[in-house]
Amino acid sequence: MPVAYTTFPAYSRTKPKPSVQPAALEGKPVAEALISSEADIRTGLADNLLRLWRYGLVLSHRRDIADDLVQQTCVRALERVEQFETGTRLDRWLFSILHSIWLNEIRSQRVRLGQGFVDAGEALVVDGARDTETRVMANQVLRLVNALPDAQRAAVFLAYVEGLSYKEVASVLDIPIGTVMSRLAAARAKIAASVSGEGAT
Amino acid sequence: MNDKNQIPSDEELTAYIDGELSDTEVSRIEALLGSNERAAARLQFLSLSGLPFQQAFEPLLAAAPKATLDAMVDVAPADVKPAPARSSRRGFLGALAACLVAGIVADRAFIGIRNRVHAPDEGSEWRAVVAEYIALYTTDTVAGPSPSGEAQIAQLARLNDKLGLSLSPEALALSGIEFKRAQLLQYDEKPLAQIAYLDPETGPLALCIVRSDVGMKEPDVEGRHGMNVVYWSNATHAFMLIGRIPIDRMQEFAEDVRRRV
Numbered sequence: 001m002p003v004a005y006t007t008f009p010a011y012s013r014t015k016p017k018p019s020v021q022p023a024a025l026e027g028k029p030v031a032e033a034l035i036s037s038e039a040d041i042r043t044g045l046a047d048n049l050l051r052l053w054r055y056g057l058v059l060s061h062r063r064d065i066a067d068d069l070v071q072q073t074c075v076r077a078l079e080r081v082e083q084f085e086t087g088t089r090l091d092r093w094l095f096s097i098l099h100s101i102w103l104n105e106i107r108s109q110r111v112r113l114g115q116g117f118v119d120a121g122e123a124l125v126v127d128g129a130r131d132t133e134t135r136v137m138a139n140q141v142l143r144l145v146n147a148l149p150d151a152q153r154a155a156v157f158l159a160y161v162e163g164l165s166y167k168e169v170a171s172v173l174d175i176p177i178g179t180v181m182s183r184l185a186a187a188r189a190k191i192a193a194s195v196s197g198e199g200a201t
Numbered sequence: 202m203n204d205k206n207q208i209p210s211d212e213e214l215t216a217y218i219d220g221e222l223s224d225t226e227v228s229r230i231e232a233l234l235g236s237n238e239r240a241a242a243r244l245q246f247l248s249l250s251g252l253p254f255q256q257a258f259e260p261l262l263a264a265a266p267k268a269t270l271d272a273m274v275d276v277a278p279a280d281v282k283p284a285p286a287r288s289s290r291r292g293f294l295g296a297l298a299a300c301l302v303a304g305i306v307a308d309r310a311f312i313g314i315r316n317r318v319h320a321p322d323e324g325s326e327w328r329a330v331v332a333e334y335i336a337l338y339t340t341d342t343v344a345g346p347s348p349s350g351e352a353q354i355a356q357l358a359r360l361n362d363k364l365g366l367s368l369s370p371e372a373l374a375l376s377g378i379e380f381k382r383a384q385l386l387q388y389d390e391k392p393l394a395q396i397a398y399l400d401p402e403t404g405p406l407a408l409c410i411v412r413s414d415v416g417m418k419e420p421d422v423e424g425r426h427g428m429n430v431v432y433w434s435n436a437t438h439a440f441m442l443i444g445r446i447p448i449d450r451m452q453e454f455a456e457d458v459r460r461r462v
Contacts (some may be wrong), residue, residue, distance in 0.1 A: 045274045053265040054258065067269060074273045141257035159219065160254040166221045178212075184219070185211035191250035 038081045044090040045074055051091065051162070052098055058157045059102045061146070069106065073098040092164065096172040099154070107150075144191050152187040155180055208240040209233055214247050324415060327388055328432055328441050331395075331409050332425035334386075335443050338405040343381040343397045356383040360394040364412060365437065368394070372461035375454050378406060398444075406444030408458060413439035420455050422448055431455035 045052075052073055056066030076097050077084075084093055145156055151173075158164045158172055159180075166184075170177045209217070209230050216222050217230050233240045348356060353370040360383055361368055373380065378398045386393040386409075394410040413434050420433040429448045432441040433455065440462075442455045 042274055046271065049270040049274065050262045050265045050267065053270055054261045057261060067266065070270050071273045137253065138257040138260060141252045141254060144252070145254070156254070157258070161258045166216070166219070181212040181216055185215040188215050188247045188250040189211055191252065192246050195249045196246070
């Protein structure tokens with residue numbers, strides 16, 4: 001039963017999930033399904049590397065850690081090919097892997113060089129030869145988002161930059177939808193207060 | 202929400218702005234907005250946060266190190282399970298070495314430690330984490346010339362300042378072993394002093410110090426990641442000396458340091 005998952009249809013409820021029992025791994029059909037799926041995961045990773053890195057940067061404020069997060073996400077995703085539910089969005093799955101690595105392995109208890117995070121404003125500043133007005137606007141938005149507490153920042157990024165639905169944000173962050181709502185509401189209130197306080201429009 | 206005068210919560214208004222409410226809820230909110238000035242004002246206020254997020258973050262995609270990331274997909278092994286750090290998986294180890302340079306602990310799964318979400322056991326948790334970190338050190342990690350006495354003092358001053366210590370090059374000197382550097386690391390966002398040495402025979406050795414209120418504790422020994430650890434604490438700090446030097450010699454070093462620090 002070779003299955004070539006070359007696309008990831010939005011919904012496919014009838015498609016059976018690959019079995020993950022260790023005993024079944026010897027079985028030929030499952031093995032073949034895994035192999036073809038792995039190629040797709042690799043392709044999916046390649047297509048989403050920049051977005052994953054950006055999410056890593058938003059979470060960590062550090063380019064080196066963003067690199068590391070992407071690296072570990074690649075390894076983890078390829079190790080867990082069989083856990084990917086075909087029919088769901090691969091990018092969301094990768095985001096959730098990256099987020100969990102960040103939360104459980106890097107942010108929570110890591111030994112690292114002691115200079116700490118660089119200033120958020122510095123970490124994500126956009127430079128280059130783009131037109132000045134755009135850059136100023138972009139940096140102002142980045143500054144406001146980066147000033148948010150970690151949990152709110154991640155929710156804002158996923159919902160408003162990556163365009164995930166509340167349900168998807170909840171899934172990536174592994175929190176209830178109600179928590180997503182309260183984080184986004186708090187973030188909006190904070191950003192609105194900053195914007196109105198600055199007299200900007 | 203039977204009270205007509207009750208204004209919707211920020212959560213509801215945010216979900217309304219984001220188009221995440223059901224039709225029924227939308228009707229209810231819109232009725233409230235039409236009849237309640239405070240609700241309308243609050244909505245207007247929250248709407249100020251409607252910034253061009255996507256455009257603002259778009260240039261960060263171009264800032265990503267694309268070539269480096271592309272290489273990760275090719276390198277990442279799908280069929281190789283996590284292995285000890287000193288296996289011969291050069292590609293992955295190369296990346297690991299890069300992580301080390303950046304002061305990053307390697308993949309937890311790689312090292313075989315499971316995620317810990319509970320509060321750490323005050324006594325041993327930090328040693329486990331530090332040991333994982335040090336386990337990845339090679340002679341190259343601490344290669345390079347030893348700092349001058351002045352440079353050592355300057356490096357130690359930073360540690361002393363952050364951790365409330367009074368370390369001096371003399372107090373930290375170990376006979377026959379080269380002092381390589383003193384640097385400030387972070388452990389769980391708290392300062393961690395690390396003094397790295399190089400033993401010509403067994404490789405890197407490190408003395409690590411964190412603030413601790415566990416109280417006085419006589420030196421004890423343990424093995425972690427194939428290394429020997431001697432640990433102790435005084436009234437204000439916890440110490441661990443870790444390396445691949447035989448345990449009896451490690452204990453002597455620890456005793457020397459303990460007397461002088």
